[in-house]
Amino acid sequence: MVADKPADSAKEAIDKLDVLNSTRTVVKNALEKLGYPDEVFELLKEPIRMMTVRMPVRMDDGSIKVFTGYRAQHNDAVGPTKGGVRFHPDVTEKEVKALSIWMSLKAGIMDLPYGGGKGGIICDPREMSFRELEGISRGYVRAISQIVGPNKDIPAPDVFTNSQIMAWMMDEYSRIDEFNNPGFITGKPIVLGGSHGRETATAKGVTICIDEAARKKGIDVKGARVVVQGFGNAGSFLAKFLHDAGAKVVGISDAYGGLHDSEGLDIDYLLDRRDSFGTVTKLFNNTISNQDLLELDCDILVPAAVENQIREENAHKIKASIVVEAANGPTTLDATRILSERGILLVPDVLASAGGVTVSYFEWVQNNQGYYWEEEEIQEKLKKIMVKAFNNIYNTAETRRVDMRLAAYMVGVRKMAEAARFRGWV
Ligand code: GLU
Numbered sequence: 001m002v003a004d005k006p007a008d009s010a011k012e013a014i015d016k017l018d019v020l021n022s023t024r025t026v027v028k029n030a031l032e033k034l035g036y037p038d039e040v041f042e043l044l045k046e047p048i049r050m051m052t053v054r055m056p057v058r059m060d061d062g063s064i065k066v067f068t069g070y071r072a073q074h075n076d077a078v079g080p081t082k083g084g085v086r087f088h089p090d091v092t093e094k095e096v097k098a099l100s101i102w103m104s105l106k107a108g109i110m111d112l113p114y115g116g117g118k119g120g121i122i123c124d125p126r127e128m129s130f131r132e133l134e135g136i137s138r139g140y141v142r143a144i145s146q147i148v149g150p151n152k153d154i155p156a157p158d159v160f161t162n163s164q165i166m167a168w169m170m171d172e173y174s175r176i177d178e179f180n181n182p183g184f185i186t187g188k189p190i191v192l193g194g195s196h197g198r199e200t201a202t203a204k205g206v207t208i209c210i211d212e213a214a215r216k217k218g219i220d221v222k223g224a225r226v227v228v229q230g231f232g233n234a235g236s237f238l239a240k241f242l243h244d245a246g247a248k249v250v251g252i253s254d255a256y257g258g259l260h261d262s263e264g265l266d267i268d269y270l271l272d273r274r275d276s277f278g279t280v281t282k283l284f285n286n287t288i289s290n291q292d293l294l295e296l297d298c299d300i301l302v303p304a305a306v307e308n309q310i311r312e313e314n315a316h317k318i319k320a321s322i323v324v325e326a327a328n329g330p331t332t333l334d335a336t337r338i339l340s341e342r343g344i345l346l347v348p349d350v351l352a353s354a355g356g357v358t359v360s361y362f363e364w365v366q367n368n369q370g371y372y373w374e375e376e377e378i379q380e381k382l383k384k385i386m387v388k389a390f391n392n393i394y395n396t397a398e399t400r401r402v403d404m405r406l407a408a409y410m411v412g413v414r415k416m417a418e419a420a421r422f423r424g425w426v
Pocket of ligand 1: 082083084085106154155156157158159186187353354356357358360
């Protein structure tokens with residue numbers, strides 16, 4: 001996924017928003033609705049473990065650069081913690097903590113035997129060579145090796161990390177452990193124990209949510225006008241799947257701007273021209289801003305880029321009747337309220353983007369059993385889990401009269417709170 005570069009005023013507004021605080025607010029509301037006492041919130045408002053590491057890497061020019069990274073483990077009452085590692089210049093400790101809580105919620109929603117974890121390294125992989133990236137990947141694994149492992153905490157790809165980086169990390173961990181240990185990490189290349197369907201899993205999960213949401217709203221995906229913000233792993237595959245399903249993708253964007261055509265964009269051409277970081281709009285002159293893109297006339301809007309894109313200032317200008325969050329945290333709490341009051345069906349991130357961790361779970365199961373499944377089996381299993389999770393949350397929202405985000409948090413937090421109680425922690 002690509003880092004967004006919003007205009008200065010929008011950037012200032014975004015910087016003021018605190019994703020950790022807003023996540024905690026919804027966790028607190030969800031626990032209250034479920035009738036859990038305050039001490040459960042006290043336990044779940046922070047990761048149980050947070051490690052800060054410093055990694056020296058020899059750069060191509062011979063100098064040594066020391067990078068800072070984090071690994072947060074939110075809660076392991078249900079099982080080992082699980083979640084991606086992002087490489088990005090804007091990584092912060094707070095963001096990694098919030099992301100680890102979201103991973104716990106995703107695992108709860110998809111009923112996976114995990115708690116949430118997340119990692120991040122402050123670096124810009126767009127400006128680093130292959131060799132430097134290998135150095136930082138191996139250095140990170142050495143630094144966190146004591147707290148991770150196939151039954152402790154299982155990393156995976158996230159923003160600007162991919163199967164090659166997972167391969168280096170797996171190799172480094174296997175060296176430390178002195179045996180081949182594919183279950184330590186997911187999102188690996190197929191030849192190293194990766195799973196079919198992992199690369200496209202997040203986008204596949206989003207398409208399943210779009211199908212379900214469209215059914216509820218009486219919209220036919222075939223012919224529907226869709227806008228996708230972000231052309232990274234999730235956004236690009238998603239645009240392709242929707243285009244192939246007969247939807248009209250009328251807008252896409254990357255970090256540098258957006259493209260719009262009310263007749264539908266040539267997605268295959270754009271995919272062909274995109275670079276490995278999901279950049280394509282630099283090749284065009286007639287671009288629009290990412291903020292304008294969100295307000296385009298369309299039926300389905302998919303923010304698949306970065307956090308805090310739909311805020312109080314622009315939520316009333318959104319024209320879509322369905323918003324499906326493929327990115328983590330693209331909509332603020334104020335904006336969630338506004339969209340819900342306006343009758344827009346919002347499919348929250350912790351549900352819509354959970355396809356990735358679900359297929360990661362399949363990968364880990366296959367590694368543990370040493371027996372590998374065909375692509376069709378993966379897709380069938382993913383669809384079954386995703387449809388069930390969507391309907392569970394939709395029905396919770398209806399019966400408890402809450403918005404879809406709060407419903408998702410209620411579903412996501414329940415198993416973890418129950419497990420912590422059974423263990424006698426709270
Ligand atoms: N980084 C992805 C996420 O945020 C996937 C995590 C995983 O596969 O464990 O959901």
